[in-house]
Amino acid sequence: MQSLKNKIVLITGASSGIGKACAEQFAQLGANLILTARRLDRIQALADTLIHAHQIKALAIQLDVRNKELVDETILQLPADFKNIDILVNNAGLALTTDKLQEADPKNWDIMIDTNLKGLLYVTHAVLPAMLERNEGHVINIGSVAGQDYYSGGNVYLATKHAARAISKSLRIDLLGTALRVSEVAPGSVETEFSEVRWKDKERAKQFYQDFEPLKPEDIADAVIYCATRRKGVNIGEVIVFPLAQASMHYLYKTPSKGEHHP
Numbered sequence: 392m393q394s395l396k397n398k399i400v401l402i403t404g405a406s407s408g409i410g411k412a413c414a415e416q417f418a419q420l421g422a423n424l425i426l427t428a429r430r431l432d433r434i435q436a437l438a439d440t441l442i443h444a445h446q447i448k449a450l451a452i453q454l455d456v457r458n459k460e461l462v463d464e465t466i467l468q469l470p471a472d473f474k475n476i477d478i479l480v481n482n483a484g485l486a487l488t489t490d491k492l493q494e495a496d497p498k499n500w501d502i503m504i505d506t507n508l509k510g511l512l513y514v515t516h517a518v519l520p521a522m523l524e525r526n527e528g529h530v531i532n533i534g535s536v537a538g539q540d541y542y543s544g545g546n547v548y549l550a551t552k553h554a555a556r557a558i559s560k561s562l563r564i565d566l567l568g569t570a571l572r573v574s575e576v577a578p579g580s581v582e583t584e585f586s587e588v589r590w591k592d593k594e595r596a597k598q599f600y601q602d603f604e605p606l607k608p609e610d611i612a613d614a615v616i617y618c619a620t621r622r623k624g625v626n627i628g629e630v631i632v633f634p635l636a637q638a639s640m641h642y643l644y645k646t647p648s649k650g651e652h653h654p
Contacts, residue, residue, distance in 0.1 A: 396421035404483030408583030456510030489544035
């Protein structure tokens, strides 16, 4: 197991859910954190809590990953203590509605593509040069089982997650011969703010997760930590994590009723 003590970890979308859980688990293992999200109040409170609890360093930065110029400027202007990023966790992402393509609002397409796909590219592109210069680093992308299958109403969200998976796989090829590692962690059904954002209906999201035990954000963070702590000669390419009640994207067992889940 590779130690994470004093490693610099950048996590996007760290204000809630999987990103927040990743921050907590990395901090427990002594890593120093750069936490980014659009909600500065949340990541600042998280940073303060983790600094106090684990005696680490943590930097909270308000960042919209859709803005390439802002991403580049943010990475360029990092304080000296945080410049050498060891691990990048590309977690920022969202789905907006489950409308069929012919009924969808193209504005939602732009937001999903700009966040889930272009945002991942912008941050990775900004962080890679310093990693390559040191010949050391690890990019961990939070994907989804939605990047490996299809369902009605998924259209553009599915496309972004398929693209994220393709980027993870092709980036490993691009970096072949270096000491850099690339991993993808693909969750099944996880109970976070994700469904509330997608449906804009808190009660609907709550009802969906009834009658089965979904994954917790901590379960996905645990998989991320596993990828990050393997010895240097090992690269975990892909980890798929389901709750026990889910056999695949389309098979989800609910009691007393049954239903399907589209991540």
